[in-house]
Structure formats: C-alpha cells, structure tokens
Amino acid sequence: MKVEERPDPRPATGQVLVRVRAAGLNFADILARQGLYPDGPPKPCVMGYEVSGIVEAVGDDVDRNLIDKAVIAMTRFGGQAELVAVPATQVFAKPDELTFEQAAAIPVNYLTAWALLVAMGGLKKDEAVLIHNAGGGVGLAALDIAKHIGAKTFGTASTGKHEFLRARGLDHAIDYRTQDWLPVLKDLTNGRGVELVIDPLGGPSWKKSYQALRTTGRMGVFGMSVASASGIKGKIRALKAILSMPRFNPIGLMNRNKGVFGLNLGHMWGEGEKVAAWTSEIMRGVAAGWIRP
Template identity: 40%
Template structure:
C-alpha cells in the first residue's frame, strides 16, 4: 500500500487511556491492486479498538495502524484489478484497521453496498457486527428455525444485531443484559431477558427452556463464563466464543461436553486472511442484507460523535452505558 501526504486520522503514539487517541495529520492511502479507497463518512467503535489503544491488540501485518474495524462512505479511488465498483458509489466496509480516518484503503472483497433504506452514516454500524454474527451463529454454529439462541451482552453492538438476526431466522432468542436495557432489547425481538448482575443465567436458561438448555450460545466473556456456558447448553449445543472480556484461560469440563455431545468454538475475524473475509462478506450480502432491506434487521445506533472526539466515545464504551453502536462521523 503506497501513501502520499494529506489526510487526518486518529493515531495512537503511545498505548494508554482514551486520551492516548490523537487527531493527527497522516499519509493518504493509495490503493494497491485489488483495493479500493473509501472516503469515510462514519466509523464505529468496537471493543477491539479499546484493546488496540491499550496496546493489547495490534493490527495484523500489513493493515493500517489506525483503529477502526468498519466504516461507511463513498468510493474515492479504484486500484488495479478492481471490478464491480465505481467511484462515487456509497458503500460500507469490513476493515482490518484504519476506519478512524478520513480515507481508508480496503480490499474490494470486503466492500458492501449500503442496504436500501439505511442512512449512509448508520451503515457504518453494520459490517463488523453482521460479519461476526453471521459467520459465527449461522455459518459456524448452524442456528436453525425453532432453536434457542442465548446472546451474552445483549445491549452491545454484537448483541443487538444477534438478537435481531436470530429472531429473523426463526429462533427463540434469550439475552443477558442490564435491567435498564431490557425493554429496548425486547423491542428488537428478544423473547427472554436475563439480568446477569441479579440472576444466574444457567438457572434462567434451564427454567425458560424447561430444562433443555440453549442450542447456540454466542459469548463475549470467555473464561469467566466457560463452565457456566457448557452447563447452559442443550444436548448437541454449540458454544461460540468471540470475546475474552472475562479472561483468556478457563477450565473446561470435557465430561460435561461429551455427555451433551456439544461443541466449543472460538473465532476471531480481524486476523482472518483476505479471502476468508471476502467469503464471509459475500454470505452477509446474500443472506443478511435482504433482511436489513426488509426491515427485519436494522442498525442500532446509540449516538453519533465527531471522529475527533474518539476519546469520548471510548469512555462511553468502557462504561457499558450505551445500547448498540457508537458512531464516529466526519463532515
């Protein structure tokens, strides 16, 4: 990827707290073969951005050093070997980094058209959650109509999308969330809400399912929930771990897993090869975008803040007081 001088981005000169984010003049990206440059209209804040800011989650080799795993905007330039996209087209994109910037170069296979009926800015709330949820809940775990899906962190960007997608696919969706967020999550389709601070989610899942358990669990907590998640699985259940907010290392009772003929998977999206990301993006465009355009699934945006105020957005995400996505916008 080549660069000229000439744009602004959020940089991280030294790891640290939210004030480590600096609004800076940086080189302007030029598209390599197979890449497109997007003039960014909005990006979204993900917890991975907070980890990167703290020095715990460096970008993959060859990716932009700036945070930001998704964006929306307008195609500004096409690299060699790119077909199917035109300059001036409104798009959103899954990124390995670089969304907190005025422009970003992205492999063409990670572009998506803005769904009909979705505002260009709000479209920035979709790529990362859509690709994460679809690839894990549908592609990997194989959620089907009539099954039960348990979503941890129901009020997050991932959670609000998973609730809607699971409901649209005909599953019964259970979610853990603070009580203050539960009414809004019911409106998104959650059939049952569990206050993880006041209730034992294993007991609640068993009660709600008449002792059967959840067929699929989408987990952002990792180690601290591992044993309880296995206990909450139904026979033949599938636990998919996509986050480690509760730690990296936990004890797994293989006997319990064997008895249930269940499975545990763990995945990351950012570090996958470009070809794998393109396959996921294609699946999202074919299977999820029609649901978005029909209104069955929509972006859930807590608020919009100027990109230069990224530190404020990070503080908000750290507080967990938001519901859905926090967007960073450019004029």
C-alpha cells in the same frame, strides 16, 4: 488518543480508496487501544474496523465504475480517518435503505452474528439461543437474525436495557449483574438449557455457558471482554481470564454430545467468497426490513 494530519493513502493494486462518512467503534478497537488485542497494529496507529463512505479512487485491477459509489467496508483497523484504502474484496455496496451511520454497523456486527448463528451455529426455527451482551452491537445483530429464523431468544444485559431489548423482540432478558443467570435460564427452559450460546466474555463465563447447553447444543466464543482494562490492570485481568478458562476435551464433548467453536472475523479476510455470501444474505435482510442496525 489524538487527531493528527497524515499523508493521504493511495490505493494499491486491488484496493479501493474510501472517503469515510461513518466509522464503527468496536470492542476490538478498545482492546487494541489497551494493548490487549493480539491482532492489533503497533502504536501509534489508527483504530476503526468498519466504515461506510464514498469510493474516491481505485487501484489497478479494480473496476473504475466503483468510483463515487456509496459502500461499506471492513478495514481491520485504519477506518477512523478521512480516507482509508482497503482490498476491493472487503468492499460492498451500501444499501439505499440505510444511512451512512447505520451502514457502518453492518460489516463487523452483522457478519459476526451471521457467522455465529447461521454459518457455524446452525440455529434453527424453534431452537433456543442465549445471547450474552444482548444490548451490544453483535448482540443486537444476533437478535435480529435469531428472530428472523424463528428461534426463542434469551439475553443477558443490565436492567436498564431490558425494555429496549424486549421492544426489539427479545423473549427473555436476564440481568447478569443482580442474579446468577445460569439457574434463571435453566428455570425459564424447564431445566433443559438452550441449543446455542454465543459468548464474547471469556474466562469463567465459558464454563457456565457450556453448562447452559442442552444435548446437541453448541457454544460459539468470539472474544474475551472480561479482560478489558488499561495498563497493568488489564494485563492482570487478561491473565486471570486465561487461567480461569475451561478446557474442553474432545472425548468429553463427544460423550456429552455438545460442541464448542470459535470465531475471529479478523482472520476471515482471506475467505472472500464466504464473506461475500454472508454479506449478500445480510443485505437481503436489510431490503426485507428485518435487519435494523
């Protein structure tokens, strides 16, 4: 990885040019850098899936009143630069309550969490949710949303993060490194399991997460972090993760009254109205104070 000088981008029709003030670093960036992200751009490339900044220029068919406005944007790579051009449909006003650094965590982390818990997961008050990697970006976003809904929250994380997570409102923290989290979770729920699991790990974790579901439970999968490693080692780990994945038969799902769904936020760019509606709900949460990036 290195810093390079390149010609400034120009906004095409329907695009906004943003001068970046802060850019997120997401797991998708890491996997793309390792050559393990299917949607990653060919190298050499600029990473960066989400940014906050100031609109410097707009292309044709875009409201010129956006110029000089503070915004957040979903970039789908290219964001870790001084300037980035993105479709206007992926740009939203930055909340005044947030710094640029805080606001840059909104587009990917909170939209992913909202889709998993609310739009697709249908989490309700008093239901139980297991958040894997609870101390990560999506995990913390999911915790904010789950607590607002009034759900009971369980999270896997290393012991060093437990105190912080409890202070953020996590009801039960489980150290996945020192114990088998599944029997611990079953014990905490009196053997019932949870209504929703969100799992970015992949591989054999998906089998255990499915086993953690109670009747009518749902599992949302949104990544395969167990495959993360550089070079040949990463490709071997990715292959092992794929081979160890469970296979979900529709008849088996039907007979067990359970559901499995997946999310790739990078494939939602064409769903502008839907993403805008989710973003509006998140912004209301920021204004109300229960979203804390």
